[in-house]
Amino acid sequence: MTLQHYLVISAILFTLGIFAVLTRRNAISILMGIELILNSCNLNFAAFSRFMTPPEDISGQVIAIFGIVLAAAEAAVFLAIILAIYREFGSIRPNEVDTLKG
């Protein structure tokens, strides 16, 4: 198992997350895509921490933990916003929430 293995997995997760954000027509699905992206990032942190630094240094893992915390906070706020949008528009399809359309 080399660093490249992890990086490739991380890259795939990342692009899948992007794909979800781009194509899904449901805010919750987009949130899931974002979670995938965040996971890929955390995985990268952990992998780089494992391979690029001395074994004693685990700062990367701490950063990853922060990332998880951020993800949790983000998910909470995201869902609150989704609820608010749902109340306002009666839908959580992002293409229907287009008040800013030019």
Added chain:
Amino acid sequence: MVIPLISLILLCPLAAFAIFGLLGLAKRSFPRQDYLSTAAMLIALGCSLLLLQEVVPDPEPHTLKWLSLGSVTFSMGFYLDSVTAIMLIVVTLVSSLVHIFSMGYMHGDPRYPRFFAFLSLFSFSMLFLVVSDNLLGIYIGWELVGLCSYLLIGFWFEKDSAANACKKAFLTTRVGDVGMFIGMMMLFTKFDTLSLYGEGGIFAQAASQLNTGDMVWLSVAGVLIFCGAVGKSAQVPLHTWLPDAMEGPTPVSALIHAATMVAAGVYLTARMFPILTETSSLVIAYVGGITAIVAATIAIVRFDIKRVLAYSTVSQLGYMMLGIGAGSYVAGLFHLTTHAFFKALLFLGSGSVIHAFHAMHAHAHDDEHGHGDDDAHAHEHDGNHASEHVIGSEIPPDQDMRNMGGLRHKMPITFLTMLIATLSISGVPFIFSGFWSKDAILGGVLGRAMEWNSVHHYLLFGIALFAAGITAFYMFRLIFMTFFGEPRNQEMHDMAHESPKTMTVPLIVLAVLSFPVVNTLWFNADYVTPPEQAHLHAPEHAYVSPDSKVGEAGLPFSLFGISEAVAAEEAGHDTHGAHADDAHHGHHGPAHTIAMVLSIIVAGLGILLSWLFYHKRSLSAASVATTFRPIYNVLWHKYYFDEFYDGVLVALTVWKSRLFAQFDGTIVDGIVNGVGKVTRDFLAVFVGVFDNRIVDGLVNQVAQVTWSIGGRVRRIQTGAIQTYLFVVLAGIVLLILIFRAL
């Protein structure tokens, strides 16, 4: 002292007018404008008298640079010589008396204050003209005088006749003014200045340029400037306005005829004396002579008391012009002075008579037109009313001499003073000033004739003599018709009364002045010396000079002194000849003797005839009129001058106007419309198309492009967050690819 005094003389009447004008702006009026104006005039009179002492023989003008235009500088200034000083006294004196007289005459007029304000302005204008040392100043005063006469003649502008008369006066004098202006411009182009006196003045330059080149242009310029005087001083053929000017209040007539308006013309001609050539002098003399005889003959048949006086004025002005034209500079001005006093007296006297009738005028007016008027009219005149459409032909009953008669008992003061004036104007010998001044002119003309052996001047002398006789005749006709005989209109006669003191006092003062009092200044050869005439190089030819010792002896107006002077003249005594050329002085004595004798004879004849016709009634005016019907008609129609102007000049003007109107309507308008049509139909269409297609097209196209781009670009802003993200990612990918490639 000269400058302050002259300034005071000018400023007083101007201030009186200015106060009226400025208060008028505030819709107020000074409570006693009459006192104000009169006081201003009296101050000016006092200053004028003081100025007499300031006169020096060969004065320098007091000038001030006024404005510079390029290399030309116009100056304003005063010039005070003996003539100026005497004119100042005449103007201020007559004006003062007219002011005082007006207080009585104009009493109760709704525009009473305005009248006095105008009188003040009138006096100011004339005084300004008199003291100016340059043609520009004279011209300014000249036009101001014209304006004031317009305002005052038309003072009762509610009357159509007055409104027409003031317009006529203004326009007629304007005809002459154009000539004057052209003359001024000729002098200006030649001499580069309008100043008359001093180093670079016109006279000095003219004297130095005398013998070089021909003097035709100078003659022309002189005659043109004289045109102005013809207008202002009512010489033939521009005299028609003056009789019509009688529509103004009588004090105004007095002022116009005596001191201001008409005197300006004579004064100007006298001022121009040094540059008058032989030709222009002759023109002036002829115009003056013709005016004298024409106006005098017209006066014979008038019935309106003021018109008789008006024609008399015209005639006397002709005398003055004749005098100046014949080289009798001093005599002309002398007659101007004496005439100012006795003519003012006559007018104020007639004003007094009219005023006497005026009080009842209001209710007498209606029936007057009914009977009294026509009876008198018919037998002398065959009821020839139809053609009487010319301005002012309708005689107001209170001015019609046929309504008067026997007034000498009712109005003794008026009668006596007017009689004195009449004796003076008629040339009754020795004790009246008019005799001396008229004789001076006659003698001067005859002297010139004998000296030059000139047919022209003999002819002119004859004319002047004849006119003198006629003058005596019609003046006594006026006196007889007005004051003697039985009252012709009992009702009006009963109402008549002597005028109040404000009116009679000026009459008395003027009556005193009709004796040679102030006028004696002219008798003094040392006081007034005529300027040399440029073309003659010799002192004046025809200067009447009763012994200069008369003035020096302090007995200026004694009968004795004058007789002595005459005696001296008869003896051929050369009284002033220090600088004179002896060759012609031999004529003076005989000329004056002959002239004097002849003038006494014709005056006597005139008075005698008048007495026979109008007092004794042994001769019938009506029968004479019938016998010489054609002549009478010509005279009655004033030589058809007005008819001529009406029928020819006015008609010509109207015809010309029609022609021009037609020209305007067809050709000018045609061109304008054509241009308009071309512009509209071709140019405008082209420009319109250009505008619509190209300019508007460009603008619209720009807008269209912007619109469509905006419409397309707008779609980018989908509002869909995923699209944005997609673009962002695509951008990132592209950027990375680009920088990787690099």
Added chain:
Amino acid sequence: MEITLTNLIFYGFALLTVASALVVVTVRNIVHAAFSLMVTLFGVAGLYVFLQADFLAATQVIVYVGGILVLILFGVMMTSGRLEMRIHIERGQLLLGGVITLALLMLLLTVIANTPIWKNLTDDGTALPPTTERIGELILNGPFLLPFEVVSVLLLVALIGAALISRKEVRD
């Protein structure tokens, strides 16, 4: 690379993670997607274990699977009726998204493949001591104290903010 049990398990986890993630982004039913996401998160946790990040793996399971995923499921329940369970996908959008995503993936893989220093870093399989104690040291008594406190405040803010946003508006 010989085929060992460790390797097999690793590939198994890797495959599990990628496959389940693929399911997350492609499946039409949102509830299925959520559960598939749970599998992905477990897979990632397994990968953490392979990286000898035991505390991180535990946190991943507890926080993600136990917290966030439940939160997501709650969201699904509250916003979608039965009909809304199916995720609507547009064909054009899918195509464009696929293209850009593939481009991105190719890019990343190229970078990964062409970065020399990353190539020969292999896991020699030596066991490392547990990380929990050291992480505790780092967070509570080390250089990460301040970030830790800041993140704590952030969480608090997010909590209050979320509550404020999602509550029903009181019109007064």
